[in-house]
Amino acid sequence: MARTIEPEKLALKRREILDTAQRLVLTKGYEKMSIKDVLDELQISSGAFHHYFDSRGALLEALTERIQEETEKPLLPIVHDPHLSAIEKLQGFFATLDRLRIAQKADVVKLLRVWYTDDNAIVRQKVDDAVFKQRAPLLTTIVLQGIQEDVFTTAYPDQAGEVILSLVQGMGNTHAKLLLSLEQECDERRCVEDIVSVHAAYMDAIERVLGAPPNSLYRADVEAVKVWVAALRGNDCA
Structure with missing residues (x-):
């Protein structure tokens, strides 16, 4: 049973990270936003973050892709x-x-x-x-x-x-x-x-x-x- 819900949990946590990053971009700006800011907002570890995104650049790519998909639909x-x-x-x-x-x-x-x-x-x-x-x-x-x-x-x-x-x-x-x-x-x-x-x-x-x-x-x-x-x-x- 746990295996069937695991992908949903992973997707939810990934969305939470993206939501937080997007909010920080809109308040602090991307140049001033650090991975630590995201970690502090979500109260998660660096390891947990890197399970979803290899780097700050990868996070930016994912944010860009999300905006692209939302505007295309x-x-x-x-x-x-x-x-x-x-x-x-x-x-x-x-x-x-x-x-x-x-x-x-x-x-x-x-x-x-x-x-x-x-x-x-x-x-x-x-x-x-x-x-x-x-x-x-x-x-x-x-x-x-x-x-x-x-x-x-x-x-x-x-x-x-x-x-x-x-x-x-x-x-x-x-x-x-x-x-x-x-x-x-x-x-x-x-x-x-x-x-x-x-x-x-x-x-x-x-x-x-x-x-x-x-x-x-x-x-x-x-x-x-x-x-x-x-x-x-x-x-x-x-």
């Missing part, structure tokens, strides 16, 4: 839905990511404050690379469908997913920096307008890369951006 049904057009899939792809962020808004705001610090530079690059490798092929699949449907006319369909994702990541980084700038200044209106403009510019660029009809992709509006401004700032400048 909700996207796959959209990409493989036979009833959706390519443009509907692309819209659904972006909308799903937006919904996930909104659903975890409080955690996203906490992450935003530490994600772009030097202490998380390594983990940020690791996650960005992993997400890029995961999502680019999914976007390419959508692009190839769009070419078959005669709604996309890109001359580089096999590279389009990578180009789109590079634009999306660039847009996300710019949005994050604009939001974080509100912690040093109180010009909310200008920040909101800048984010709306940046989003429109990047969506326009993606449409041009695809050869898609103008304005076929969603543009963020002022009210949607204000939700994030409110979550980040609270009543700091009320």
Whole structure:
């Protein structure tokens, strides 16, 4: 009987270690997080830790893999839905990511404050690379469908997913920096307008890369951006 539950116990302890490491990354930053911090949090021995992870680097790889898997699951049904057009899939792809962020808004705001610090530079690059490798092929699949449907006319369909994702990541980084700038200044209106403009510019660029009809992709509006401004700032400048 003990043998049948042992794999479950092992999986549970591994999740606990990953949960703790992820929490420490978000509070201290990866560069300042040590294996000892994890051991102290969980009250486990070094031997117990190394039963699951050979090193701090191995722990980072596992964290990256977990984030990659969690973000991929909700996207796959959209990409493989036979009833959706390519443009509907692309819209659904972006909308799903937006919904996930909104659903975890409080955690996203906490992450935003530490994600772009030097202490998380390594983990940020690791996650960005992993997400890029995961999502680019999914976007390419959508692009190839769009070419078959005669709604996309890109001359580089096999590279389009990578180009789109590079634009999306660039847009996300710019949005994050604009939001974080509100912690040093109180010009909310200008920040909101800048984010709306940046989003429109990047969506326009993606449409041009695809050869898609103008304005076929969603543009963020002022009210949607204000939700994030409110979550980040609270009543700091009320």
